[in-house]
Amino acid sequence: MRVRVFLKTIFSITKVTFWIVYILGAITAIVFAVLIGLYSTNVYTVAVLILALSAISAVLLLIIINFLIRIISGYFEKRRQSTKKRIRKLISKILKAKPKQRNWQSLMIYFKKMDSIESASRSLSKENAKELKKALRSMGATKIMEKQALYTLSTWTRMNAIRLLGWLKATQEIPLLNNALHNPDPSLSHPASLALAEYDSKSVFTALLVALEEGTLDRSYLTAVIEISKYSNRLSILLDRTPNLGPEARYWCVYLLGRSEEHRVLPLLAKLSKDENADVRAMVGRALGWIPDKKYSHILSTLLEDPVWFVRATSARAAGTIDDVGLIEKLVPLLLDKHFWVRQNSAMAIERYGQEALPHLKKLLKDKDRFARNKSAEILGKIGFVQNNIAKLSK
Template sequence: MLMQEYHFNLLRNIDIILITLTALLSVIIIIYASIDERYMRKRYNKLTNIISDLQKLEFQGNDAIVSDCSILIKKTTPFELFHILKHQENIQPGKFSEQFTECLNNSGKISAIEKIAENSRNKWRRIEAIIILGYFKSPNTIQILKQTLSNKDSDIVYFSLISLGHIKNLESAEILLSAIKNRIFSSFKIAAILEHFPPDIVEILINNLTDQDQNLRLWSIKIISRFKPKQYAHKISVLTDDTSPDIRAAACECLGEIAEESTKEAVKKCLKDRIWYVRLHATRALENILGPKSIADIAPLLKDIHWFVRENVKDIMIKHFSEAIIFINKFLNENDQSVKQSCIEIMDISGYRDKVLENIVKGDSETIKKAQLQLETMIKAGAHHGLEGILSKYSDNTRERILSIISAIDKGKADHIAKKLKGKIKEI
């Protein structure tokens, strides 16, 4: 009995302690949130006041602008300076632009930031400084960021790349492309940064297409796709003969984006490439270049051994169905059941079989005659599967009329469709 009472009291005391600790922790969280909110409000209020004071300087004389601005900038924290530089275009409109840059230099703040970016042992202070340099674009910025790219810390390298991306000039583009070549960071992420650069970098990218480094050639062609430079279409088409299938595929993709008809032969050649994804990109590119005229070259790939290629060809044939129907009829008369099934899917998605039956029901004599020939081609080729679904929307008399036409072509198939309509069988 005493042991039970002891355990009961022990558990009760533990509950009291836990409740007390929970309440205390809740109070601490509330106090912290309140203090943090006040601190952030104070921080942003100060920043707003600094920006307001800087905007007022535009209406003063040149000497006053530089001296007063320098005093204001000296008082800023790195956080405040970052936001000032980030929104610099709103703060220093018109004639104030040159004075504002001089003010930043005279304040000594930028040189202090440069030293932090180069030498600080505090990782996050250093990263903050690196980000600021990307917005200021001082004469020393490029060299400092080039140096920080060789840092062992991946976060410092990443934010150095981001800052170079803010600068957006030819020199920063060269450094970023060199980073791709040297594989110091994810090539995909660096390429994503370069895609937002101005078109001026295209010439550098074109020169890289002959570089010995495969990774640099690959990502250069991918970035070029973003700019679609028609004047370089021929130079890009040379890469359809590259030893790397990734580069051949990327070259096709790029030529598709440019859509220059003079490159069609280079793309057509890739339709027979031994690598499936090169053929895939070649079909897409040729369709972009030639539109409906591409069907004659693309349709045979409906027999491709790779599913992705076949599906892509199906999509293109659906898009340009009028041009594709001649090839569909040809494939339906062959013995490849897989290709026949693909043709049936293309016809259904395109609404072709619905249209044929609709023409038989509502067309004039010439239209009906043509539709009956089209129906005969489908039935003889085995493209009758699923017709019961289309027939079910018609009245009994109309269904019987269509079934009699099918029966004249192939009685067994007509009987099979009739049984499926009545629910006597579900499949062949």
């Protein structure tokens, strides 16, 4: 693995150097040809000749090196694919036997290629993958990965080992992964968070929420990890803990609640719509757009009048997803808002209501605000008002 990464790095550097030297060599060769064409025996001509020959030699050397690196890289990649293919065939052969007769010991020779085993297992069914991981744990695969995670000097190998510990789902490795999660080094904390997301465990999921609260990792990254967590009852934990978190963690938890698209989170979102933090209120407005429910349109109606402009902007966008014509009366005045995104999102939401918005839009055609007039005319055109009137006049 380290050899492949090293070769790829050398290959990238060589390519850049190759083109620089190639261009310089070409320019030098042209100058050399011009000077030779003048039949000059000046000492400077000889110097340029030597420089040109050196540049051309360097270009040829780089071409050869480039070619060799391609061959070597291709060889290692071919070996890696061949290893994966052999592992896949071996696993398939083992699984063909009856459950009690399956012997996984033959996989031990590939323990140093655990990432290839993990890659080869992706095509297996859940039951077979579970059996494979159990067999690997019983044969000591977790100890090998633990040693790599703790003692190897290669950053890539360490990151991969931590990630694979999560894939193996060895419960005894949770303390190690939790320590890595709180390590300031991203090469440890990032793969540790992904590894912990593999566990269907309340304590592990809670540990991820604690890290979100503490800001151990970048919160947007950790939120994405929590979103793919395999803990089956994560929504209940989020509903219970979100109100008690700090504003930044609360913001991201509201995002997670909204992305769940579960209607049972709406009562909590309604409560958080009155949060003292404007970012949280804005995310509530956004989340309500992901879980459209007419019963909670009054929450959006309140958020559309929020004193903070970006709360109004996100709520206006969400208002277009809820089929409640009562929101039109709140959206139309926002076309006069001094903030562009509030006006723009309001226009998009009003457009979705179609003919229901006609009476309100007609009034704005004579408004002093140029944007409001233009947007009203634009929306009227999109919902067919102009075409219908032209058709009537042509009769």
